């Protein structure tokens with residue numbers, strides 16, 4: 001791998017492979033850093049849109065790597081997100097709007113796959129990518145039902161969600177790749193930590209319709225997590241939250257009343273526009 005060099009200023013017989021590799025890796029890192037900052041910018045855009053009450057609820061698609069998250073998003077939206085049989089095909093979360101059977105829209109965000117032992121130097125980069133789940137109203141947990149280690153993988157996903165501080169969010173679990181299971185094999189599949197459980201195939205589309213109905217229900221019945229400090233002048237909103245939603249936390253602070261509640265989407269929209 002050594003290249004010929006000559007003349008003044010070149011390094012002896014040539015550049016060693018190691019040095020070339022170093023340069024290439026350095027370049028790759030700076031490209032990835034740029035992509036990451038693009039992701040952060042995009043996310044801030046969505047968040048500021050939400051503050052103004054302009055964007056629909058957001059569901060983050062999470063799951064162990066290779067579970068079929070990107071395939072699912074593709075199926076639902078033809079988003080053209082990479083669906084590849086390799087680890088970390090998705091480093092860049094992609095958000096798409098999906099029109100549900102009820103006529104409402106939901107934003108679906110693809111995320112990078114979770115794995116058991118994240119290499120130390122990657123943790124920071126992954127963390128900022130995964131922060132998307134912290135801002136989601138609903139977590140869609142895709143599990144690979146054809147994988148013999150599915151239970152362990154699901155536990156890793158829940159541990160990661162807890163680490164990210166997203167452990168309290170409502171979860172819909174999708175047991176994916178049921179096209180690979182023998183008949184009846186899927187019947188025992190159940191996730192007690194999830195609000196709802198569906199068996200699907202992101203490849204054939206089996207079960208997707210029922211899942212889409214479930215999403216509609218989520219929007220209509222309302223389970224949107226609302227977390228905000230409400231100024232004392234708008235304190236009357238608290239009683240509305242209490243009567244129409246589920247008030248989980250209520251703290252009287254200097255700058256207002258901090259609340260954490262699950263609310264139906266019409267009320268959610270009203271809260272966004274008023275606060």
Ligand SMILES: Nc1nc2c(ncn2[C@@H]2O[C@H](COP(=O)(O)OP(=O)(O)OP(=O)(O)O)[C@@H](O)[C@H]2O)c(=O)[nH]1
Nearest residue numbers: 065066067068069070071084088089113177202203
């Ligand atoms: N048979 C079958 N294969 C599937 C299904 N869903 C996804 N796959 C395959 O599983 C592999 C991984 O799918 P992806 O959608 O890339 O998985 P991912 O969860 O996005 O993976 P990462 O982004 O790497 O975390 C691909 O080869 C898909 O074609 C399914 O329902 N049935």
Ligand SMILES: [Mg+2]
Nearest residue numbers: 069070089090
């Ligand atoms: Mg993916």
